[in-house]
Amino acid sequence: MKTPANILIVDDDRDVLETARMFLKQEFSSVDIEEDPSKIPGYFEIKDYDVILLDMNFKKGMNDGEEGFYWLGEILKIDPQAIVILITAYGEVDVAVKAMKQGATDFVLKPWKNQKLLGTILSALQLRKSKKEVIRLKETQNTLNRDKPHNFNDFIGESPAIQRVKDLITKVAKTDADILVLGENGTGKELVARAIHNFSLRSNEIFISVDLGAVSETLFESELFGHVKGAFTDARQDKPGRFELANEGTIFLDEIGNLSMPLQAKLLTVLQSRKIRRVGATREVDVDFRLVCATNMPLSEMVYEQKFRQDLLYRINTVEIRIPSLRERIEDIPLLVDHFLSIYSRKYHKPGLSINKHTVEKLKNYHWPGNIRELQHAVERAVILSEGDTINSVESFISPTTSIHRVPSQAKTLDEMERDFILQSLEENNGNVTQTAKNLGITRTALYRRMNKHGI
Numbered sequence: 001m002k003t004p005a006n007i008l009i010v011d012d013d014r015d016v017l018e019t020a021r022m023f024l025k026q027e028f029s030s031v032d033i034e035e036d037p038s039k040i041p042g043y044f045e046i047k048d049y050d051v052i053l054l055d056m057n058f059k060k061g062m063n064d065g066e067e068g069f070y071w072l073g074e075i076l077k078i079d080p081q082a083i084v085i086l087i088t089a090y091g092e093v094d095v096a097v098k099a100m101k102q103g104a105t106d107f108v109l110k111p112w113k114n115q116k117l118l119g120t121i122l123s124a125l126q127l128r129k130s131k132k133e134v135i136r137l138k139e140t141q142n143t144l145n146r147d148k149p150h151n152f153n154d155f156i157g158e159s160p161a162i163q164r165v166k167d168l169i170t171k172v173a174k175t176d177a178d179i180l181v182l183g184e185n186g187t188g189k190e191l192v193a194r195a196i197h198n199f200s201l202r203s204n205e206i207f208i209s210v211d212l213g214a215v216s217e218t219l220f221e222s223e224l225f226g227h228v229k230g231a232f233t234d235a236r237q238d239k240p241g242r243f244e245l246a247n248e249g250t251i252f253l254d255e256i257g258n259l260s261m262p263l264q265a266k267l268l269t270v271l272q273s274r275k276i277r278r279v280g281a282t283r284e285v286d287v288d289f290r291l292v293c294a295t296n297m298p299l300s301e302m303v304y305e306q307k308f309r310q311d312l313l314y315r316i317n318t319v320e321i322r323i324p325s326l327r328e329r330i331e332d333i334p335l336l337v338d339h340f341l342s343i344y345s346r347k348y349h350k351p352g353l354s355i356n357k358h359t360v361e362k363l364k365n366y367h368w369p370g371n372i373r374e375l376q377h378a379v380e381r382a383v384i385l386s387e388g389d390t391i392n393s394v395e396s397f398i399s400p401t402t403s404i405h406r407v408p409s410q411a412k413t414l415d416e417m418e419r420d421f422i423l424q425s426l427e428e429n430n431g432n433v434t435q436t437a438k439n440l441g442i443t444r445t446a447l448y449r450r451m452n453k454h455g456i
């Protein structure tokens with residue numbers, strides 16, 4: 001079966017044209033030939049060409065490539081993503097290299113071997129496909145952007161703790177600074193990352209989210225940096241990586257604390273140089289992205305334990321945004337419950353469904369280890385299970401694997417207990433840090449680090 005592709009060959013040598021057409025016709029669905037370059041724009045009015053083979057010299061005895069440069073420029077004006085392969089003679093390689101710097105994709109030397117020509121066109125077609133894919137993604141993103149919130153309407157919460165987060169987002173979004181979002185599971189880290197993008201100057205570009213916890217060690221480079229065909233057994237075609245896709249937009253690296261040390265080093269190189277090289281490629285390409293990272297892990301402690309590179313931490317945390325856990329802002333629970341109730345009563349066709357106020361109050365006593373995501377699922381479950389017009393049962397809210405009664409209402413997190421414990425020890429030792437550290441069985445540095453963390 002022929003490869004579906006529109007190919008145009010422009011050369012003043014009729015013999016070259018006819019031979020090329022005869023051969024390429026067997027491989028590709030459409031091959032057009034033209035001797036006169038001034039007719040090129042007319043061809044583009046009729047068809048969308050995937051690959052254009054363009055001679056560099058059309059006047060007899062000329063070999064400076066001037067005409068080739070001119071028509072290359074004209075083609076790229078018509079289609080900035082056009083894939084132009086230059087046809088050059090021996091001795092004109094310098095000219096071809098210059099032309100590639102001006103936007104040509106590749107070149108073939110006359111007289112060519114058919115298989116070599118075929119190989120060059122096939123890889124150029126892959127590039128065309130990748131470019132089209134990026135454009136398609138950007139268009140999809142633009143469509144989504146049109147309906148995208150440029151306000152905090154879907155970002156529920158009015159507690160002082162979440163208000164601080166919103167203020168910080170508004171302040172940093174337009175700066176292009178690298179942001180590190182910290183927070184427990186389900187607190188809304190991705191939501192914050194998207195809000196930063198939506199309020200930023202890149203909001204019309206793409207937002208690419210990568211869950212680093214889900215990328216395997218072996219596929220890391222190919223996923224993030226892309227690969228060229230043949231780079232490894234499964235690399236059947238060229239593929240752009242997530243950084244390339246995120247060009248001009250925002251890349252969100254979730255679960256950055258889960259990266260192994262060797263992968264951290266690879267990531268750091270890209271973040272420093274803002275250049276990527278696809279696996280198996282020789283050339284590096286520049287990438288322009290805004291970086292937002294997130295984790296639920298204590299990165300500073302991991303640096304201390306040599307599980308996270310300090311230079312990487314410095315690179316990603318120009319600004320840190322810590323999202324409070326749900327139990328630190330229980331006053332937002334009624335608002336969130338209303339929000340999710342309205343979403344799910346619509347989804348499950350139960351209009352007018354309400355929740356008993358008393359039931360909502362009881363939800364404030366639960367410690368919500370899964371934070372907003374857990375509350376969201378609990379409301380969804382309650383809506384599905386509801387029979388009348390009002391939801392009255394607390395039990396139906398909570399995940400079947402946990403129970404609201406198992407946790408006392410005064411439950412403290414490990415962090416809170418650690419803070420209390422340190423304060424108590426300091427008090428017992430009249431504020432003497434050396435003695436306190438000794439009593440706690442940790443070094444003075446470790447104690448200072450923890451005191452710093454807890455704002456003591």
Ligand SMILES: Nc1ncnc2c1ncn2[C@@H]1O[C@H](COP(=O)(O)OP(=O)(O)OP(=O)(O)O)[C@@H](O)[C@H]1O
Nearest residue numbers: 154155156157184185186187188189190191372373
């Ligand atoms: N303030 C909020 N208002 C409304 N919905 C929220 C809010 N915060 C989080 N959510 C919702 O809670 C769910 C979890 O949020 P998100 O995925 O952003 O959390 P996360 O911290 O990135 O989670 P994880 O740590 O598991 O990656 C999502 O459905 C999100 O829309």
